[in-house]
Amino acid sequence: MSDNREGKSVLTLKNVTKRFSGLVAVNDLSLDMKERTIHALIGPNGAGKSTAINMITGLLPLTEGEIYHEGTKISGMSAHQIAQTRCSRTFQNLKLYRSMTVKEMGLDECLAKDNEIVWHWLTPGQEARLKARDASVYILSANGVSETGEIVNIDGTGNRLAASLFGPKRVFYVVGRNKIEPDLPAAMKRARNVAAAKNALRLQTKTPCAADGGKQCYECTSPERICCATVILERPCQGMEVEIIFIDEDLGF
Numbered sequence: 266m267s268d269n270r271e272g273k274s275v276l277t278l279k280n281v282t283k284r285f286s287g288l289v290a291v292n293d294l295s296l297d298m299k300e301r302t303i304h305a306l307i308g309p310n311g312a313g314k315s316t317a318i319n320m321i322t323g324l325l326p327l328t329e330g331e332i333y334h335e336g337t338k339i340s341g342m343s344a345h346q347i348a349q350t351r352c353s354r355t356f357q358n359l360k361l362y363r364s365m366t367v368k369e370m371g372l373d374e375c376l377a378k379d380n381e382i383v384w385h386w387l388t389p390g391q392e393a394r395l396k397a398r399d400a401s402v403y404i405l406s407a408n409g410v411s412e413t414g415e416i417v418n419i420d421g422t423g424n425r426l427a428a429s430l431f432g433p434k435r436v437f438y439v440v441g442r443n444k445i446e447p448d449l450p451a452a453m454k455r456a457r458n459v460a461a462a463k464n465a466l467r468l469q470t471k472t473p474c475a476a477d478g479g480k481q482c483y484e485c486t487s488p489e490r491i492c493c494a495t496v497i498l499e500r501p502c503q504g505m506e507v508e509i510i511f512i513d514e515d516l517g518f
């Protein structure tokens with residue numbers, strides 16, 4: 266796809282390719298969008314449209330190629346850095362978990378401009394739960410991720426765990442480098458002794474970990490215990506698209 270009309274280039278893709286193992290989702294895509302023009306990316310399901318948009322907006326890394334926005338190279342930048350250049354994507358409606366990672370990145374503010382966002386934890390009740398369940402996209406982080414491929418999350422109410430497993434069509438995990446551990450036991454240990462204990466402190470629960478400054482887990486039986494259910498995601502559940510976006514920064518607990 267090319268556009269030879271005069272004018273300043275707003276968005277330029279040079280030989281952009283995305284491979285998922287053996288699958289080539291986008292192959293050698295080049296385009297040059299000029300200012301004051303409108304472009305549409307059309308194609309059947311599986312053609313790579315969403316993958317291309319996700320690469321442009323930094324939600325997926327490129328396998329090959331380069332992307333420029335108003336002359337500045339944006340490929341290689343994180344999604345929140347690209348969003349600050351006013352280049353971002355929208356979703357039909359989406360649901361955000363009360364995540365420190367999401368907050369620290371400012372993702373909630375960026376996405377709120379163009380999306381209906383469901384904060385089911387802010388407006389408790391059945392209506393919010395049903396809206397959250399029907400959201401097309403769910404964004405959350407992780408309490409621990411292993412280099413062997415497992416994602417570990419712990420919940421007090423199960424809201425995040427349930428939504429990450431069933432309901433939304435697409436789930437994005439946004440994960441800072443501080444969440445990565447070499448194997449599953451280390452990721453489990455981190456989820457409890459680092460993430461849960463610090464979150465208990467942040468939420469000011471009456472638990473021994475919070476009383477101790479969020480330094481470690483004491484395997485408590487407190488009524489306010491926030492570690493009531495644990496999910497280890499080994500592979501995406503059937504019928505759900507899962508993308509994990511690693512950010513090369515320390516984010517969240």
Ligand code: SF4
Binds near residue numbers: 472482484
């Ligand atoms: S089990 Fe209790 S002590 Fe341990 S992290 Fe969870 S809330 Fe804190």
